[in-house]
Amino acid sequence: MTRPTLTLICLLMTSALFIPPLGAQQAGGKAAVIQTGTEERSREEFGQWLVDRVGVYHATDYLVEILAKQEATERNLLPTDEETARAFDIEYQMILDEFYKGDQERYARDIELRDQNPSNHAARRLQELRGELILGALAQADRDISDEQIAKYYTLRFGPLSERTTLDVLFFGMYANSESSTGKKPDELRQVALARAQSAAESLRNGEPMSALLSESDPVNSDYVDEQGRVETYAKKLLGKEVDTALRNMDILGEVSSPISVFDGYYVVRLANRAPVEKDEVRSEIISLIQSSPANSTELLNVRQRLLDQDGAAVLLR
Amino acid sequence: MRPCAARARRLWAYLAIVSVSGFACGTEEPSSNKVAPTESEQVVNTSAGSTETDQKAAGWFIDATAESGLNFLHVTGMTEQRQLPETMGAGAALSDFDGDGKLDIYLVQSGPLPTPGGPPNTGSQVNALFLNDTEVTGHFSDRTRASGDAAHAGYGMGVAVGDVNDDGSNDLFVTNLGPDALLLNNGQAVFEDTTAKTDLADKRWTSSAALFDADADGDLDLYVSAYVDIDLTDPPWCGRQEDGWRSYCHPDVFEGLADRFYINDGTARFTEATQQAGLSTRPGHHGKGLGVLAADFDDDGLQDLYVANDSVENRMWFNVGDGRFEDGTLISATGVNVRGLTEAGMGVASGDIDGDGDSDLFVTNFDDESNTLYRNDGDRLFSDVTASAGLDAESRLPVGFGTVLADLDSDGDLDAAVTNGHIIDNIALYHDGKSYAQRALLFSNDGEGHFTDASKDAGALTAQPMVGRGLYSGDLDGDGSLDLLLTPSGGHVRLLHNAGPPNLPEGRATILTGLPRGTRVEATRTDGKRLTRRAGPQPSYFGQTSDRVHLGLGGQGLLALTIRLPDGQEWSYNFDPAWQPTSSAEAFVPFRWNGKGALQIPRQGEIMMSPSPSTGQLSVHPAGNDR
Numbered sequence: 001m002t003r004p005t006l007t008l009i010c011l012l013m014t015s016a017l018f019i020p021p022l023g024a025q026q027a028g029g030k031a032a033v034i035q036t037g038t039e040e041r042s043r044e045e046f047g048q049w050l051v052d053r054v055g056v057y058h059a060t061d062y063l064v065e066i067l068a069k070q071e072a073t074e075r076n077l078l079p080t081d082e083e084t085a086r087a088f089d090i091e092y093q094m095i096l097d098e099f100y101k102g103d104q105e106r107y108a109r110d111i112e113l114r115d116q117n118p119s120n121h122a123a124r125r126l127q128e129l130r131g132e133l134i135l136g137a138l139a140q141a142d143r144d145i146s147d148e149q150i151a152k153y154y155t156l157r158f159g160p161l162s163e164r165t166t167l168d169v170l171f172f173g174m175y176a177n178s179e180s181s182t183g184k185k186p187d188e189l190r191q192v193a194l195a196r197a198q199s200a201a202e203s204l205r206n207g208e209p210m211s212a213l214l215s216e217s218d219p220v221n222s223d224y225v226d227e228q229g230r231v232e233t234y235a236k237k238l239l240g241k242e243v244d245t246a247l248r249n250m251d252i253l254g255e256v257s258s259p260i261s262v263f264d265g266y267y268v269v270r271l272a273n274r275a276p277v278e279k280d281e282v283r284s285e286i287i288s289l290i291q292s293s294p295a296n297s298t299e300l301l302n303v304r305q306r307l308l309d310q311d312g313a314a315v316l317l318r
Numbered sequence: 319m320r321p322c323a324a325r326a327r328r329l330w331a332y333l334a335i336v337s338v339s340g341f342a343c344g345t346e347e348p349s350s351n352k353v354a355p356t357e358s359e360q361v362v363n364t365s366a367g368s369t370e371t372d373q374k375a376a377g378w379f380i381d382a383t384a385e386s387g388l389n390f391l392h393v394t395g396m397t398e399q400r401q402l403p404e405t406m407g408a409g410a411a412l413s414d415f416d417g418d419g420k421l422d423i424y425l426v427q428s429g430p431l432p433t434p435g436g437p438p439n440t441g442s443q444v445n446a447l448f449l450n451d452t453e454v455t456g457h458f459s460d461r462t463r464a465s466g467d468a469a470h471a472g473y474g475m476g477v478a479v480g481d482v483n484d485d486g487s488n489d490l491f492v493t494n495l496g497p498d499a500l501l502l503n504n505g506q507a508v509f510e511d512t513t514a515k516t517d518l519a520d521k522r523w524t525s526s527a528a529l530f531d532a533d534a535d536g537d538l539d540l541y542v543s544a545y546v547d548i549d550l551t552d553p554p555w556c557g558r559q560e561d562g563w564r565s566y567c568h569p570d571v572f573e574g575l576a577d578r579f580y581i582n583d584g585t586a587r588f589t590e591a592t593q594q595a596g597l598s599t600r601p602g603h604h605g606k607g608l609g610v611l612a613a614d615f616d617d618d619g620l621q622d623l624y625v626a627n628d629s630v631e632n633r634m635w636f637n638v639g640d641g642r643f644e645d646g647t648l649i650s651a652t653g654v655n656v657r658g659l660t661e662a663g664m665g666v667a668s669g670d671i672d673g674d675g676d677s678d679l680f681v682t683n684f685d686d687e688s689n690t691l692y693r694n695d696g697d698r699l700f701s702d703v704t705a706s707a708g709l710d711a712e713s714r715l716p717v718g719f720g721t722v723l724a725d726l727d728s729d730g731d732l733d734a735a736v737t738n739g740h741i742i743d744n745i746a747l748y749h750d751g752k753s754y755a756q757r758a759l760l761f762s763n764d765g766e767g768h769f770t771d772a773s774k775d776a777g778a779l780t781a782q783p784m785v786g787r788g789l790y791s792g793d794l795d796g797d798g799s800l801d802l803l804l805t806p807s808g809g810h811v812r813l814l815h816n817a818g819p820p821n822l823p824e825g826r827a828t829i830l831t832g833l834p835r836g837t838r839v840e841a842t843r844t845d846g847k848r849l850t851r852r853a854g855p856q857p858s859y860f861g862q863t864s865d866r867v868h869l870g871l872g873g874q875g876l877l878a879l880t881i882r883l884p885d886g887q888e889w890s891y892n893f894d895p896a897w898q899p900t901s902s903a904e905a906f907v908p909f910r911w912n913g914k915g916a917l918q919i920p921r922q923g924e925i926m927m928s929p930s931p932s933t934g935q936l937s938v939h940p941a942g943n944d945r
Contacts, residue, residue: 057688057705061657098603099645101596110649113697128658175593186517186590221601240573241549263522263576264601296570297629297660301686 060308065131067307072134077141079133087129088122139295139303145287153286154279157235165234165247166273168210169225170217172197173265190265197259197266204256204270218265230272243267377777378726378760379802379814386794386813387451387458388423393443394808395430395473396743399553400566402546403431403495403523405741407719407787407807409476409860412794413488416507419831419910420450421792421864423458423803424490425811426474432496433550444469445477445492449507456795456815467501467511476860480529480538480835483586491540493524493860498542502586516588522575523548526860530612530621530835531884532595533641537584538835541597543607543625544575557748566742569628569662574604577625581641596643597623597635605630609666611857613677614836615650616698619884621836624652626663626681636698649699652679652692656702661687665789665859669723669732671707672767675840675850680709682718682736682859685752689713689721689736693767708769709734709761716756717741720789720859724800725870727819728827730847731763733772735779737786737804755783758804762819765847778814785809791856792864798827798908800868805861828876830867832911836884839867844875844895866908881911889915891929 041049072078079087100107111121143149158164174189184192200213214229224231224238236244246260250271259266295303383389394404408426415422429443430436447465448458462469472494482489487503497519501509513519518540525545532539546569557565579597580588592598599605609626616622620637627633631653635643647653654660662684668677672693679692679700688710692700704710716738723732738756745752760776761769773780779802788805795801799816806812830839835854842848849869855862869876879891909917909927917927 057710058657095648098600099648101645106644107648113649113699114651175598240547241552298568298570 064135064304064307067310068131068134068138068303071307072138075138075141077134077137079130079137084126084130084133087133088126091125091129135300135303136295139299140291140293142299142303142306143290145290149290150283150286151279153290154282157233157286157289158277158282159236162276162278163274164232164277165271167231167234167247168204168270168272169220169229169231169239170197170200170204170210170213170268171220171265172200172259172268173218175264193265194259194261197268201256201259201268204268210270220267239267239269243269247271377779377781378772378775378817378819379777379779380817381778381781381812382456382795382801382815383810383813386456387460388448388811388813389460390425390427390446390448390811392425392805392808392811393427393429395428396808397431397433397436398564400556400564401431401433401550401553402548402566402569402572403428403473403550405566405807406475406525407739407785407860408474408805409526409788409858409862410790410803410805410811411477411479411490411855411862412790412792412803412864413479413855413862415447415488415503416449417487417505418450418452420455420796421794422450422507423448423794424468424477424479425805426477426492426860427471428473428475429471430473431550432473439471439473441471444471445474447507450794461507464508466504466508467499468507468509470499470501470511472496472499475524476526477862478527478529478540478857479855479862479865482529482538482540482582482588484537484584489586491518491527491529491542493527493542495523497521498524498527500586500588512586516586517580517590518542518588520544520578525608526610526857528610528612528623528857530623530854532579532612532621532623532637532643533581534620534639534884535584537582539582539641540580540588541577541610541612541623541625542580543577543605543610545569545608545628546572546606547575548572557742557744562744563747565744565748569606572606574606574627574630576601576604577607577610591641595641596645599633605633608664609681609857609859611666611668611679612835612854613668613852614838615668615677615679615694617676617696619836619886621884622646624666624668624679626666627660628662628664629660629684631660632663632681646698650692651702652700655688655690656704659687661690664717664719665721665736665857667721667723667734667856667858669852669856670850671723671732671734671763673731673765673848673850675848677852678723678767680721680723680734682721683713685715685717685740687714689718703767707767708771712759712761712771712773715752716759718759719787720804720861722789722791722800722802722856722858722863724791724856724863725827725868726760726791726800726816727762728799728868728870729765729872730843730849730870730874731765733763734761734769735759735776735789735791735802737784737789737806739783739785739787739807753783755785757781757783758786758789772819775820777817778812784812788859788861790858790861790863792866793829793868798829800864826871826873828869828871829908830869830881830911830917831908832913833867833881834884835865837867837911838882839869840880840882841869841876842878843871844877845872847872847874889929891917891927 096102096107111118172193174193203213210229240262242260242262246257253271256270257268259268392408396404408428411424412421425446427443427445429439446462447468449461451457451459470492473496474492474494476493478491479488481487483502487505489503490501492499499511500513500516500518502512503509523545525543527540527542529538529540554567554571555564556567557563576599578590579592579595581591582588605625605627607625608628611624612621614621616636622637623635625633631647634646634650634652636646638644663681665682667680671678676694678694682689688704690702691704691707691709693703695701717740718736718738720737722735726733737758740754743754745754757780760772760779762772763769784806785808787807790803791800793800795815801816802814804812833853837853839851851867853867855865876893881889912918915928
C-alpha cells in the first residue's frame with residue numbers, strides 16, 4: 001500500500017464534510033442543492049462554505065477529485081468495485097495491525113468517538129479510496145516508458161552484471177514471536193533470534209526444504225518476497241544493504257548465507273539462481289514493473305498539478 | 319516605551335560598550351566554533367538589503383548576539399555528494415546548568431560528516447556551552463573547554479536536558495549521526511559521558527529526544543526519535559545529472575528507522591523498553607522522526623508523546639499509565655492534515671492557544687505545505703484549524719523548522735514564531751521564487767486562537783533571510799520577556815533580545831521556576847483573564863526552550879495562582895491586590911517553587927510566600943520560616 005493511501009484514512013476522521021456525489025455537483029447552476037452535514041446549500045454557497053471552513057486548498061482537492069474522475073473515465077482507468085474493496089480490506093488490516101496492535105474493539109470505539117458508525121465509516125472510506133485509486137492510476141499511466149527509462153530500470157533491476165539473481169529468504173525477528181512478550185531485553189531477544197537463524201541456516205545447508213523451515217521462521221515484511229520465501233529477481237537494496245553485502249560474497253548456486261544481522265533480527269538467504277539476462281527479453285517485464293509500482297507522493301502531486309493546469313480548471317475553481 | 323524594554327536596551331548598550339572596550343566577561347581563548355561570518359552569510363545579508371546596523375534598529379526583536387558574547391558557527395560539513403545529514407542543522411537548549419538561576423545555552427555542533435575516509439573531526443568542532451554571567455545577566459561566557467565531556471564531538475543533531483539522576487543539576491542527552499551521548503552534570507556545569515553504562519549508545523541516525531516522566535515514578539525517562547537509514551559510502555544522486563545541479567534527496571528515498579524508548583531506574587541507568595511500553599512500530603511503518611514532544615494532551619495527569627515525522631504520518635501516543643502507551647494517531651487525527659495528507663513534520667510546539675485550558679499542537683512543515691495547528695477539542699480529539707486560525711497562507715512558501723508557541727508580547731496569550739530555511743542549497747535553480755535562506759515568521763495571537771501575521775514588526779527576527787533550523791525561547795536577560803535563540807544551519811547562532819512589540823501597551827509578566835515537568839499552572843489576572851500553562855521545556859526543532867512557566871500579565875495584576883503537580887497535589891494562592899509581583903521597583907519578580915508549597919522571591923531577600931491553610935490567602939514571611 002502506498003504511503004499516501006495509508007495516510008488518507010485520517011481524512012475520514014478529521015472531517016465531518018460530506019462530499020456530494022458528482023451528479024449533484026455536475027448539475028451546476030444556482031439552484032443546485034448540496035448537502036453538507038445536515039445543511040443544504042446552493043453550489044455557490046457550498047463553495048464559499050468550503051473555502052471558509054478549510055481554506056482554498058480543500059476546495060482544490062474537491063476540484064481535483066472531479067477532474068481526475070472525468071479523465072480516468074475517458075482513459076478507461078476507473079478502478080472496479082472489487083479493486084476498491086480489496087484496497088479497503090488491505091488498509092483496514094494494516095491500520096488494525098499498525099495503529100491498534102490488533103485491538104479491533106479499540107478501533108471500533110475510536111470510530112464511534114469520531115461520531116461515526118462502522119457502516120458509514122466504511123462507505124465514506126470506500127468513496128475516498130476510490131478517488132485515491134483513480135489518482136494513483138493516472139500517475140501510473142503518466143509514467144515515462146521511453147527506451148532511456150527502460151535502460152535505467154534494467155540496470156537498477158539486474159545490476160551492472162545484467163544478471164537475474166533469485167533468492168530464498170528466511171527471517172528471524174526479535175519481536176515477531178512469543179519471546180518478545182516475556183520482558184526480555186533487546187540483547188537477549190537478539191540472541192534468541194540469532195540462535196534460531198543459525199539453526200535454520202544449518203538445516204538449509206543439510207538439504208531441508210524451504211517449505212519446512214518457513215513455518216519455523218517469521219514473516220518477511222516485504223512485498224518482494226512471495227509466500228514460498230522466494231524473491232524471483234533480487235535487486236540492490238530490496239532487503240537492505242546488509243543483504244547486499246552478504247550477496248557480494250556468494251557465488252555458488254545453492255549457497256546458504258550465515259545469519260545476516262539487521263536492526264530487528266536476522267536474515268538467512270540461499271542463492272537459488274543467477275543467470276544473465278538481455279534487455280530485450282525483459283522489456284515487457286520492465287514496462288510492467290514501471291507501470292505497476294505504487295505511485296509516490298511526488299507523482300500524485302504532479303497529476304494533481306497537471307489536472308489543475310488544464311484548460312477550464314481555473315474557471316471551475318473560481 | 320515599556321519600562322522593562324527601556325532597561326533592557328540600556329543593558330545591551332552597556333554590554334556593547336564593555337565589549338568594545340575589551341572588558342567583556344568571557345576570558346577564554348576563542349574556540350574553533352568562534353569565527354567571523356562566512357562568505358555565504360555575508361551574501362545573504364547583502365541580498366536582504368540589510369546591514370548589521372539595520373538589524374539593530376528598533377523593533378520587537380533586537381539582534382544582541384555580538385553584545386551577548388555568544389559566538390558560535392554551525393558547520394554542516396557540506397560535501398559534493400549532497401549527503402542528507404548536511405541539511406539538518408543542529409539544536410540548542412536553554413537551561414540552568416550551573417545552578418545560579420539563570421538560563422545558560424548549550425549548542426550542538428555537526429562538523430565533518432563521519433564518512434569512511436572523509437576528513438576527521440579533529441576535536442575543534444564540538445558542542446559548546448555558554449554560561450550566563452553572574453554579574454551581567456544576558457552576557458555569556460564560553461565555558462566549553464571547562465565543561466568536560468559537554469564538549470562532545472559527534473556529528474550532532476539534537477539535545478534534550480533534564481535532571482536524569484536526581485542530583486539537582488541538569489544533564490544532557492545528545493543525539494547524533496552516530497552514537498548518542500548521555501552527559502551527566504556535576505552541578506557546576508562540568509559533564510561526564512556515562513553513555514557506556516546505559517543502553518543509550520544508539521549508533522543509528524537519531525534526531526530528537528524527550529526526557530519526561532513516562533511512568534510517573536518521579537524520574538525522567540527518554541524517548542529518542544530516529545530518522546532514516548542512510549549509507550554515507552553510497553549516496554544516491556538526486557536532482558538533475560549535471561554539474562551544479564546535484565541536489566539533496568527526498569526522505570522518501572530512504573527507509574525510516576524505529577524510534578526507541580528507555581526507562582530510567584532513577585540513577586540515570588536507562589534500559590530500552592520500546593516494546594513493553596507499546597511504542598513499537600513495525601518495519602515498513604517506522605516514522606522518520608524529527609520532532610518529539612511530551613505533554614499531557616488528554617489532561618489525565620500523564621505525559622503523552624507526539625512525534626513529528628518527515629513525509630510519513632506523525633504519531634500521537636497516549637499514556638495509559640504504568641509507563642504504557644496506546645497509539646492515538648487515528649483518533650486524535652494528528653497524523654495528517656485536514657486534507658488527509660502526510661506532511662514533512664519538522665518542529666513541534668504545544669500550548670493553550672485558545673484559552674480553554676488544554677494543550678493544542680503546532681507542527682512546522684515543508685514548502686507547498688502549511689504549518690499545521692491542531693486544536694485540542696478534548697476527549698483526545700483534535701481538529702486541524704490552520705486555515706481558520708490564520709496560519710495557513712504565509713507558511714506555504716517557506717520550509718518551516720524551529721517553532722515556539724510563547725507569549726512573546728506578554729499579553730497573556732501564546733504567539734507563534736517559526737524559523738524557515740530550505741534544505742536544498744541550490745533550490746533557486748529548480749524553482750523560481752524559492753530560496754535557500756528564508757525569513758522567519760511571527761504571528762500574534764488575539765487570545766482566542768486567531769493569529770495575525772506580525773512579521774513586519776518583528777525587527778531582527780524577520781529582517782534578514784537565513785537557513786533557519788532551531789528557534790528557542792527563554793528569558794535570557796532576566797527582564798521577564800521571552801528572548802529568542804536561533805541556530806541556523808551553517809550559520810552563526812543568533813540571540814534576539816525581546817524589546818516588546820511597537821505600539822502596544824506595557825505587557826508585564828512573571829516567571830515561575832523550579833516546577834516539575836508537567837505541572838499545570840493556572841493564573842487569574844485582575845482583569846479576570848485566566849491563563850493555563852504547563853511547566854517543562856518545548857522541543858521546537860532538535861532542542862529545547864526554557865522549562866520555566868511564563869505568565870504574561872498584559873499590564874494587569876495577578877489575582878490567583880493554582881499549581882497542580884504531576885502527582886495530583888494542588889496548591890492555590892490568592893494574591894492581595896495591594897501586593898503585586900510586578901509592582902516592585904524591579905517591575906518583574908520571578909517566583910521559585912521550593913517543592914514544599916512555598917514560592918520564593920529571590921530578588922526580595924528570599925521572601926517566602928505560602929498559602930494560608932485556613933483561608934487560602936497568601937502570606938508573606940522571611941525565608942527559613944517555611945510552612
